Amino acid sequence: NAGVMQNPRHLVRRRGQEARLRCSPMKGHSHVYWYRQLPEEGLKFMVYLQKENIIDESGMPKERFSAEFPKEGPSILRIQQVVRGDSAAYFCASSPGLKKISTDTQYFGPGTRLTVL
């Protein structure tokens, strides 16, 4: 059973470009979380999704960031018009959705390291 997959592992963008980060959850998992981790800091929650439904986006910046988890295919975190401050590691986690949000065990992917030049 493959774990959570994220791609690309490393992404370089110039200011103003768009960044698309993909996350494929573990088989059988219906819930996906996205986190951002700045260097030397802890993970910050961004968004929590179920297939075709955003459950909680309270951690998402109001502008330029969006996320989706379509019925088919991976979850996508999209950052439009990237700025240098968006440089960070972005982690995706999935869970089976059997328990409530923060008590459900989360399985993390290896992360995508975004560098904005």
Add this chain to the structure above:
Amino acid sequence: LAKTTQPISMDSYEGQEVNITCSHNNIATNDYITWYQQFPSQGPRFIIQGYKTKVTNEVASLFIPADRKSSTLSLPRVSLSDTAVYYCLVGDGETSGSRLTFGEGTQLTVNP
């Protein structure tokens, strides 16, 4: 907002038992306590979760006193491969995901 406080770093030696304490003074009645481990350039990995008293699995033990304002992760006989950052996470299922903030974590360094 439930906030957690952990020591920034700890040092230990191979074979010793390590105890990492997390303070969560504002823990709510429905809050569970979860610990994750993170190696450099990797995503966090679930270690253990508990609500009260003591929980033990094949990797660690979690001690939670009666007032639940703190919790202690205990790693028996650590090895060099246990060098990692350990995060304490507190939250319940009824709150928004913005409470899912891992904080700074504790950098554990195990020396030979």
